[in-house]
Amino acid sequence: MGTLVGPVLSAFTTSKDRPLFRSPTASLPSSKPHLTTSRKTHHHEINTSRFGNFLHLKPESKPGCLDSDLPWFNTSDRPCFDVIIIGTGPGGLRLAEQVSQYGIKVKHEEFESTIQCDDGSELKASLIIDASGFSSSFVEYDKPRNYGYQIAHGIFAEVDSHPFDLDKMVLMDWRDSHLGNEPYLRVNNSKLATFLYAMPFDSNLIFLEETSLVSRPVLSYSEIKRRMEARLRHLGIRVRKVIEDEKCLIPMGGPLPRIPQNVMAIGGISGVVHPSTGYMVARTMALAPLVAEAIAECLGSTRMIRGRPLYHKVWNGLWPIERRLSREFCCFGMETLLKLDLVGTRNFFEAFFDLDPYYWHGFLSSRLSLHELASFSLSLFGHASNSSRLDIMSKCPVPLVRMLGNLALQVI
Structure with a gap:
C-alpha cells in the first residue's frame, strides 16, 4: 500500500489501558505542512513541596520527542501515493496501520489531491487524511466551530500520604469544602465548577487531576491550578515529588466538518471527541478499522473508485447517519x-x-x-x-x- 504518515459523586474500581501501536509506514523529516497542534506535555520534577503547595516545583527535564521506528522519507523518491496521512498521533498511526494491511496498489492520474510542503516539494495522493489535531486548517466547516472546552491539570506524584481507598479510583469529586477560606475561588467555582479525579497506585504514589468538564469560554489554566492547590491543602496531601504533570485542553462539541469533502479526517478534527465527556482515543482506535475498510473498498477494488465517490464513501464510513x-x-x-x-x-x-x-x-x-x-x-x-x-x-x-x-x- 502506498501510504504516508507525517508529523465525590462516584468512586469505583477500574483500570486504565494504554495500548501502543507500531506502523511500518514512512514518516516525513523536514518536509511537512505548516500545522499548529495542541497536545499534552509532560515534565519531570523532583523537589519537595511545601504543605499543600506543589506549584513551585521545577522541571527536572524538558519534554522530549517520542521514540519512533518509522523510517525517514525523502519526498523526491516518490511524489505519488494512494493515501497520505498527516499527523502521527494515535489516530493517524492506527489508521495507517489498518490501511497498510490491505496492500492496495493504484495508479495515480486525474483524481488526486496535492500537499505542498514547507520546503517547496509537492506530494500527491488519491486520498489525503488529516489526523493532525484541532488546529488544522485543512478540514473545512460550513458552520462556526462553537466548541465547549475541557481543561485540566494533573500530576503523577509521590506524596507523604493521601486519604483515598487503594482499591478504588475517584472519577468525579465535586465537593467545594476546600474553598471555605477562598471566597474568590468559591464564588467562581459555584458558577463554573471543577472536580477532582484521583487514581492511587499505593499509599504514597497517586495520580491527581483537577478538571473543568466543559466551559465556554474556557476556564483559565491558572484558575484550575489554584483550585487544585487549595483542594490538596484541604485534604492534607503533601507532595514530595512530581514525577509527571499533565496539561490538557480539549475542544468538545461544535459542528461536524462538511461531509463529504476532498480531505478526509480522523481524530480530534473529525468530530469524534465525545461532546459530553471529552473522551476520544479509544473511540478513534475503534473507528480506524472501519475507515480503513471503506478506503480499501474504493482504492482496492478493480473499479478503483476515486474522486467524489471515494470521499463520500469514506466520510460516510466514519459518520453514518445514526x-x-x-x-x-x-x-x-x-x-x-x-x-x-x-x-x-x-x-x-x-x-x-x-x-x-x-x-x-x-x-x-x-x-x-x-x-x-x-x-x-x-x-x-x-x-x-x-x-x-x-x-x-x-x-x-x-x-x-x-x-x-x-x-x-x-x-x-
Whole structure:
C-alpha cells in the first residue's frame, strides 16, 4: 500500500489501558505542512513541596520527542501515493496501520489531491487524511466551530500520604469544602465548577487531576491550578515529588466538518471527541478499522473508485447517519452541562450515576445506539430529583430546540 504518515459523586474500581501501536509506514523529516497542534506535555520534577503547595516545583527535564521506528522519507523518491496521512498521533498511526494491511496498489492520474510542503516539494495522493489535531486548517466547516472546552491539570506524584481507598479510583469529586477560606475561588467555582479525579497506585504514589468538564469560554489554566492547590491543602496531601504533570485542553462539541469533502479526517478534527465527556482515543482506535475498510473498498477494488465517490464513501464510513444523530444528542448533553451551576451539576450526576450501569457505561464510552440514548434520557429524567428536573427544564429549552432542529436536518 502506498501510504504516508507525517508529523465525590462516584468512586469505583477500574483500570486504565494504554495500548501502543507500531506502523511500518514512512514518516516525513523536514518536509511537512505548516500545522499548529495542541497536545499534552509532560515534565519531570523532583523537589519537595511545601504543605499543600506543589506549584513551585521545577522541571527536572524538558519534554522530549517520542521514540519512533518509522523510517525517514525523502519526498523526491516518490511524489505519488494512494493515501497520505498527516499527523502521527494515535489516530493517524492506527489508521495507517489498518490501511497498510490491505496492500492496495493504484495508479495515480486525474483524481488526486496535492500537499505542498514547507520546503517547496509537492506530494500527491488519491486520498489525503488529516489526523493532525484541532488546529488544522485543512478540514473545512460550513458552520462556526462553537466548541465547549475541557481543561485540566494533573500530576503523577509521590506524596507523604493521601486519604483515598487503594482499591478504588475517584472519577468525579465535586465537593467545594476546600474553598471555605477562598471566597474568590468559591464564588467562581459555584458558577463554573471543577472536580477532582484521583487514581492511587499505593499509599504514597497517586495520580491527581483537577478538571473543568466543559466551559465556554474556557476556564483559565491558572484558575484550575489554584483550585487544585487549595483542594490538596484541604485534604492534607503533601507532595514530595512530581514525577509527571499533565496539561490538557480539549475542544468538545461544535459542528461536524462538511461531509463529504476532498480531505478526509480522523481524530480530534473529525468530530469524534465525545461532546459530553471529552473522551476520544479509544473511540478513534475503534473507528480506524472501519475507515480503513471503506478506503480499501474504493482504492482496492478493480473499479478503483476515486474522486467524489471515494470521499463520500469514506466520510460516510466514519459518520453514518445514526452516528451523526447520536452525536447531536451528546452535543445537547454538553449544552445542558454548560447551563448548570455547581448545585445543578451535582444533582445531575447524582441521577446519572444512579442509572443502570449499562446506560452510564454506554454513554461514557459512546456505545449506546440512538434508541438506547432515548431510553437513557428518559431514565435519567426519571431518576433526577424534582429540583434537578426543574433546573433542566428551565435552563435547557433552547439547546433542546436546537438539537431537534439539527436532528431534523440530518434526517432530511
